[in-house]
Amino acid sequence: MSIIRYEQTQGKSLGFYALIAGLGAFVLAALGSVYFMEHNGHYVTGMSNRIVWGLPHVFALFLIVAASGALNIASIASVFNKKIYKPLSRLSGLVALALLAGGLMVLVLDLGRPDRLIIAMTEYNFESIFAWNIILYNGFFLIVGIYLWMMFERRMNKYSRKVGIAAFTWRLILTTGTGSIFGFLVARQAYDAVIMAPMFVVMSFAFGLAFFVLVLMASYKWTERALGDAIVNRLSNLLGVFVASVLYFVAVYHLGNLYLAENSGVENFILMDGGIYTQLFWYGQIILGGLLPLALLYSPATKGNRSMLGLASVLVILGGIAQLYVIIIGGQAYPMELFPGKEILVGYGGIAAYTPTLPELMLGLGGMAVALIVITYLIKFLPFLPESLADDVADPHHKS
Amino acid sequence: MSRLLIVLLSAMLSITAAHADHHIPNLGEKANEFKDDGKKAHKREGMSHAASLIMQRKMHPELLSHKRDKTLRQGVRGGYTQLQKCVDCHTSVDKNGEHIPVNAPDQFCSTCHEKVGVSLDCFSCHRTTPAEDM
């Protein structure tokens, strides 16, 4: 294996500025939406006292979950010592930070009082999973930042494995924490399950890798750098394994819930007669986001085809958003069991209605755009990308 | 570069100079009556009236936020410092006899707060005029 040389992207082409301008438009639209929502109040959104977390939270949690997953490539290289992933470590750390920044932006800007964010940093309730998550997110920025420094600075390279292990541990805790936001809500039938936390970890593997693959392929194609099959095929296989694991966890989660008679109502709702949620579950999450990508990644006709890998990654992302929509909004739409053994005639109950509005969607997409802008800009200013990932450079076992 | 710095510094200086003038805020209806009657508002024991007023002016955010936590979180009621008492005395009345919100432009709170550029968050929740039955 030859020495890997990292180099900034040029970032002077028309394409670069067009990309920045396009993403910038999304960010501006998001900021406009925030002003609209915060100025008027949340009545302009589809959210209500029954659906308290809406589309912005779907995007925010997707990005946060994907962020910790995107760090996996670096972890595989440093923690599990797989040399072929080593050249990708820097980009992996960057994508992780960028996705987290985008997700947190969405989460914070949807608060009822975003102007009081400082209180969330000064008043901690250590019994709150949410407060722990604030610490975990800030810590993630710090630890991944240090990790990147260790990787960039030649003198510090020798510490990068240790910091990598720390970062890997931290990200596992972080995603467990994100999953636990829901897992500890005892009152809601859809959420009260310990499996939520590990399921979120596996989801993060799949979503983060899908995002990473897209960023990697796009940046190498647009900067006309060599990207060999050795790396791409490995990432493709890895994505397949992660997508299959998500399907497995989803199956265990729902089977486990069906086994408990008290949760059969919400299971029927999601799986059978929940209207939009049932459709999103089967068509969006399972078929589009699970089975179809698996077919694209493994069937002999499409295996090894980069466009198909790109399509599979896009589908995994769309399926992931559908999955979080079903979990977050479907889980709230189904009423809580206030009086077991009784039917509520008046005053509460029924499936809560939710129609997402344009500002909510724009805020969510703005978070994604922020993540992509951060990546696009930083690879221009710092050498994140190896100048070549051709097979003879990247693959330690390459035989020409 | 240094020229830029000078421009910046003089701009900042002129801002502080503009703020240094002693503008007397619109005290509000009852507070004015109180003053005209020669009564000594905010007078503290062991302190001259002037000193008490300065103390009130400078420390009102601390006094209010200290009391608000005691009231809300520990149920300590009564006492001198109560936001609704501020509102009762320091609101003005328009020509129709209606109370003007105490945080409206040119009213008691906003005169100073706007001048020093400090945001005022009490009235995003608290009532800005005396209660109807007053």
Added chain:
Amino acid sequence: MKELNRREFIKNTTVATASVATVASGISLTTFAADPKESDPVTNEKRWGMLIDANKLSEVDIDDMVNACQEEQGWGGEVHSTGDQKSGWIKKVKVRDTATQRVSNLALMCQHCEEPPCVDVCPTNASMKREDGIVLVDKHRCIGCRYCMMACPYDARSFVHEDLTDQKEHMPRGKGTVESCTMCVHKVDKGEQPACAQAVSSDAVIFGDLLDPTSNIHQTLKNVQSTQIRADLNLNTGVRYSGI
């Protein structure tokens, strides 16, 4: 001005700090000329609670309770909010037993749990429980994240979806923060009953100190079959029901 040496500098700053401290402590020490007395902090020697008897409570009674609450606290007049966006501190609930078909009516509001899930999850300590068991939102700290609303098993909390004016003097409410039944804490602290309890003339709603052996509510709970909503969650609610 002469140069300060290190020793002098420390001496001077100490003096300065000390004088600041004097001023600062002076605030709590100096009293106002005519200082009205402050009440003592509430303690856990009391625990406020309510017993609602669905057998004695008519549907009209429940409407009266809801109206009294709106009147007292000033919610329900939201202009822009629609449907589930409107505030609902207390609501009328009608339930039918699926096995026996028996119908009961009750008023549902914040249950003032001893172990409130909303307080556990609040990241900023805005959701809080007073020593005497009343669960409140400290709106000075609420950032509007709505996690408490996700956690509440009783759908008792509302988020203010729009700008408000003309709030009640004793009940600040504002856009972007969460609110719920306060058990009329401003009245209870004056020794009065909550507005909803006052609105019902019969003894269908009893308010009082759960810990006081001589109180009506303590005596009644001792003698009458009563239940907590979602008792399986072990939250030990302050609001109890009988006849459901």
